Amino acid sequence: MPDILLSVRHLTHCFRLSKKQVLRAVDDVSFNINRGEIFGLVGESGSGKSTIARCVMNILRPAQGEIFFNGVNICSAAERRANRRMLQTQRQIIFQDSASSLNQRMTAADIIAEPMKINHITPPRGSCRAEAEFQLHYVGMDASYLDKYPPELSGGMRQRVAIARALSMEPELLVADEPVASLDVSIQAQIINLFKHLQEEHGFTFLFIAHDLSVVRYLCDRAAVLYHGKIVETAPTQELFSDPRHPYTKALLSAIPIPDPRRERSRPLLQFDGTGVQGAGRLEEVSAGHLVWKEAGT
Numbered sequence: 001m002p003d004i005l006l007s008v009r010h011l012t013h014c015f016r017l018s019k020k021q022v023l024r025a026v027d028d029v030s031f032n033i034n035r036g037e038i039f040g041l042v043g044e045s046g047s048g049k050s051t052i053a054r055c056v057m058n059i060l061r062p063a064q065g066e067i068f069f070n071g072v073n074i075c076s077a078a079e080r081r082a083n084r085r086m087l088q089t090q091r092q093i094i095f096q097d098s099a100s101s102l103n104q105r106m107t108a109a110d111i112i113a114e115p116m117k118i119n120h121i122t123p124p125r126g127s128c129r130a131e132a133e134f135q136l137h138y139v140g141m142d143a144s145y146l147d148k149y150p151p152e153l154s155g156g157m158r159q160r161v162a163i164a165r166a167l168s169m170e171p172e173l174l175v176a177d178e179p180v181a182s183l184d185v186s187i188q189a190q191i192i193n194l195f196k197h198l199q200e201e202h203g204f205t206f207l208f209i210a211h212d213l214s215v216v217r218y219l220c221d222r223a224a225v226l227y228h229g230k231i232v233e234t235a236p237t238q239e240l241f242s243d244p245r246h247p248y249t250k251a252l253l254s255a256i257p258i259p260d261p262r263r264e265r266s267r268p269l270l271q272f273d274g275t276g277v278q279g280a281g282r283l284e285e286v287s288a289g290h291l292v293w294k295e296a297g298t
Ligand SMILES: Nc1ncnc2c1ncn2[C@@H]1O[C@H](COP(=O)(O)OP(=O)(O)O)[C@@H](O)[C@H]1O
Pocket: 015, 016, 017, 023, 025, 043, 044, 045, 046, 047, 048, 049, 050, 051, 052
């Protein structure tokens, strides 16, 4: 039996755009995340990824559905109250844009120690500064960065500080909402490797949100593909890539950049129109519900 840390059940969230218009940003979404795994949530911009993350973090209140974290129904006010401390420490979120999510007027040391102060946690290593130094080391930075302000740091370093801050609570679950999308490619790889290390060596669990499938392929154990607020496919990552079931997953896969320039040029570009894949080829159903993409001429 897998040990489920987060269970999202039939989650729906709507935004009221005007008196008459309601946008169903998340529509009947269900998935489980097992303890110790990296679960990917992938979909294009506007597909509802951040809305799900915000519901999981209790930043937004879902219109319908339930979310269980560590067995606690976080959509119930009474259960939230009874488990306030656990919920505040055991779930942490890392945003895409650490430049705007970090207080520009605080040093790295103060930024990292702030959640401990807010939650009245006695620093396990004696002082807040010692704790901040420990966490900085943990994410690959040395003590010389303790007194630096966010504008003095590179994008990758800022993101490491944001991660160190999240880790200071020793959370079980890290929700990472497109944490590398605004970084240079070489820096992206470093941060992704850091996440992998945190999972493999320290057993953290991740809800990892991305619009980039190649990152998901490398990092995630399982992933769900989101399209217009609905999950169209959930599978172990290997399977998702070797045997994508849903036409939209196939369309997403076709958009992965392929490093070899010759292959890149001959690669068919597919577009998903909501019903099937458009491009040089056709979808064939080889068995019930199992679609295979056949390129033109095959
Ligand atoms: N506060 C809001 N008010 C109205 N619409 C919103 C709000 N936040 C997000 N949306 C809309 O909900 C949909 C999903 O948004 P979001 O969850 O941010 O998607 P993603 O993170 O996948 O890019 C989008 O169409 C977006 O425009």
